[in-house]
Amino acid sequence: MKNMSLKVTDLVGGYSNVPVLKDVSFDVQDGELVGLIGLNGAGKSTTINHIIGLLTPFSGKIEINGETLPENVEKYKQQIAYIPETPIVYKELTLKEHIEMTILAYNLDADKSWKRAHELLKMFRLDNKLDWFPDNFSKGMRQKVMIVCAFITDAKLFIIDEPFLGLDPLAVDDLLxxxxxxxxxxxSVLMSTHVLDTAERFCDRFVLLHDGQVRIEGTLTELRQAFPAAGESLNDIYLSLAKDGDKK
Incomplete structure (x- = not known):
């Protein structure tokens, strides 16, 4: 049995006093890419916001390698690298300063991190833009800045929200x-995406959320076995589950 990087147990949570998530439980094991799949409003972003600490659970537990946020904020957060769906860049900072800030925030070795950063900048064709302000970049280029900053860290858990929207095919390939x-x-990697054909090819397991609950968690083979009438592809299985869920 592999160790679990992320373990979510009986998570109830949401915004204000309204529970969006109802007893959500799943895990992401070491060396595993898990796809978080669901329609808009299924609870994917709410789940991610709880894991990264932007929301406090009403009840339940979230652990990263045995650490919880209430017990040790710094140890918990230093294990996470997060790439949001909408890139977050700082207006006043150049690309170079974004990288410097990441190195400071994660307490990384500067020489080693810059070596890694230069490789990533070259990969994403940003190596001639260190003195530019990412606030003026296109969405795709801002996404690449987020990817570079995330992957210079030594994070144990990468949380990547809708990474393929806005990235060119070459950048998608580089990210994968x-x-x-x-x-x-x-x-470990937890990736939320609507691009199901790509998820099907690259994810080791899937967590299918519907209406704030985990409908099923497992490999594509396990999903096919659980829903033999739904079809072969992840897209077919998900659409079938979503329609069934709406009827209930």
Whole structure:
């Protein structure tokens, strides 16, 4: 049995006093890419916001390698690298300063991190833009800044929200290769996406959320076995589940 990087147990949570998530439980094991799948409003972003600490659970528990947020904020958060769906960049900072800030925030070795950063900048064709302000970049280029900053860290858990929207095909390919490299070194990845054909090819397991609950968690083979009438592809299985869920 592999160790679990992320373990979510009986999570109830949401905004104000209204529970969006109802007893959500799943895990992401070391060296594994898990796809978080669901329609808009299913609870994907709410789940991610609880994991990264933007929301406080009403009840339940979230652990990253045995650490919880209430017990040790710093140890918990230093294990996470987060790439949001909408890139968050600072107006006043150059690309170089974004990287410097990441190195400081994660208490990284500067020389080693800059070596890694230069490789990533070259990969994403940003190496001639260190003195530019990412606030003026296109959405796709801002996404690449987020990817570079995330992958210079030594994070144990990468949380990536809708990474393929806005990225060109070459950048998608580069990102998937980076994810594979980190998986090989034992890191875990939780990825929320609507691009189900890509998820089907690259994810090890899936967590299907519907109406704030986990409908099913497992490999594609396990999903096919659980819903033999739904079809072969992840897209077919998800659409079938979503329609069934709406009827209930």
């Amino acid at each position: 290769q980076l994810i594979e490299d980190r998986k090989q070194s034992g890191a």
